Amino acid sequence: METRSSLRFLSGADLDALGLGMGEIVDILEAAFRAKAAGGVTMPPKIFFHRGGPRFYSSMVSASPALGYAGCKWQSGDPGNPDIGLPYIQGLYILTEDATGRMRAVMDAEWITGRRTAAASGLVIGHLAKAGDRTLGILGCGLQARAHLEAVHAVRPQFDACVCYDIVPERQERFAAEMAGRFGFASIAGMSGPEEVARNSDVLVTGGPIQKDRRPVVRPDWIGRGALVVTIDYDSYVTDEAIRAMDLVLTDDYGQIEDARRNEGKFPAVTRVDATVAELVAHGKGARTSDAQRIMVFNLGIALEDLAVAVEALNRAERSGVGTMLPGPAG
Numbered sequence: 001m002e003t004r005s006s007l008r009f010l011s012g013a014d015l016d017a018l019g020l021g022m023g024e025i026v027d028i029l030e031a032a033f034r035a036k037a038a039g040g041v042t043m044p045p046k047i048f049f050h051r052g053g054p055r056f057y058s059s060m061v062s063a064s065p066a067l068g069y070a071g072c073k074w075q076s077g078d079p080g081n082p083d084i085g086l087p088y089i090q091g092l093y094i095l096t097e098d099a100t101g102r103m104r105a106v107m108d109a110e111w112i113t114g115r116r117t118a119a120a121s122g123l124v125i126g127h128l129a130k131a132g133d134r135t136l137g138i139l140g141c142g143l144q145a146r147a148h149l150e151a152v153h154a155v156r157p158q159f160d161a162c163v164c165y166d167i168v169p170e171r172q173e174r175f176a177a178e179m180a181g182r183f184g185f186a187s188i189a190g191m192s193g194p195e196e197v198a199r200n201s202d203v204l205v206t207g208g209p210i211q212k213d214r215r216p217v218v219r220p221d222w223i224g225r226g227a228l229v230v231t232i233d234y235d236s237y238v239t240d241e242a243i244r245a246m247d248l249v250l251t252d253d254y255g256q257i258e259d260a261r262r263n264e265g266k267f268p269a270v271t272r273v274d275a276t277v278a279e280l281v282a283h284g285k286g287a288r289t290s291d292a293q294r295i296m297v298f299n300l301g302i303a304l305e306d307l308a309v310a311v312e313a314l315n316r317a318e319r320s321g322v323g324t325m326l327p328g329p330a331g
């Protein structure tokens with residue numbers, strides 16, 4: 001029974017059971033970015049720090065009166081985790097009712113992050129890829145690579161080829177074998193390295209690790225005429241020269257770029273941002289005006305995306321009785 005002090009826990013399996021499709025998540029994010037463009041969303045920059053080694057910690061908070069909720073994600077990430085059988089990113093999401101401040105739900109943030117990150121790329125690809133694009137390039141063949149095939153299929157079902165690279169050859173092979181034929185990708189071809197992937201991509205998604213000290217490799221001449229590059233690993237994979245060579249540079253949140261530059265020394269080459277994703281979806285700012293333009297989008301991942309997906313998950317869970325009721329903070 002739900003009481004004033006109880007809250008709902010949603011595991012990854014519970015979230016799976018809600019049947020929230022990737023295309024629906026893209027639509028949820030589009031609405032959230034429109035709300036952001038209209039103002040009224042509170043979203044301080046994420047707290048992100050390495051604790052000395054490769055592991056990072058991060059917390060991301062936001063509030064949206066339009067959604068009626070505020071929320072916080074607390075997560076850790078470590079590129080060494082897969083070696084010990086753990087996911088790269090692990091975390092929890094806490095959802096709070098805005099009108100009362102009540103803690104309403106705690107849920108698996110790994111699920112939310114996994115889905116909303118790919119959906120955010122899908123949103124951008126839906127707006128910025130060229131009509132004839134068909135080949136998706138992916139650097140890093142893990143969880144995000146898999147979710148991105150689904151997200152790209154949801155927004156641009158004509159994509160039928162994927163070229164990919166992972167520094168661990170078995171992971172690259174497993175990805176190609178597991179995903180071939182799924183989400184409309186008839187062909188999934190492993191490449192010899194990032195250059196071959198970049199040169200063969202209409203849309204390139206960089207999903208390597210976000211490292212404290214970046215060692216970027218993607219050079220401007222690897223990025224073809226009219227290509228779209230979406231980075232989900234900050235500027236870890238793309239060189240400063242490549243960033244400067246782009247015709248358009250966008251980001252999901254300008255404040256976060258500034259913050260990462262100040263506190264983590266990231267994005268030294270991002271001296272110009274033509275538009276945010278919110279401005280793109282709400283006003284068409286930063287939209288492609290020619291098939292020759294090379295466009296780079298830094299999707300750092302924003303707290304509002306987590307909040308919007310978590311709210312939809314809670315609404316569905318309440319309707320269908322999914323999840324486990326826990327005693328709330330008041331006992």
Ligand SMILES: NC(=O)c1ccc[n+]([C@@H]2O[C@H](COP(=O)([O-])OP(=O)(O)OC[C@H]3O[C@@H](n4cnc5c(N)ncnc54)[C@H](O)[C@@H]3O)[C@@H](O)[C@H]2O)c1
Pocket residue numbers: 077079082087088089113114117139140141142143144145165166167168171207208209210231232233234299300301302
């Ligand atoms: N921007 C966002 O909102 C957001 C959200 C979640 C994850 N991410 C980032 O996405 C990336 C991938 O996350 P994931 O959950 O898929 O992780 P994952 O561990 O499931 O997969 C990452 C894969 O990348 C491979 N890899 C490591 N270094 C590489 C390199 N230099 N080149 C090619 N492959 C390499 C690993 O072997 C692994 O298979 C991470 O950098 C993560 O921080 C970003």
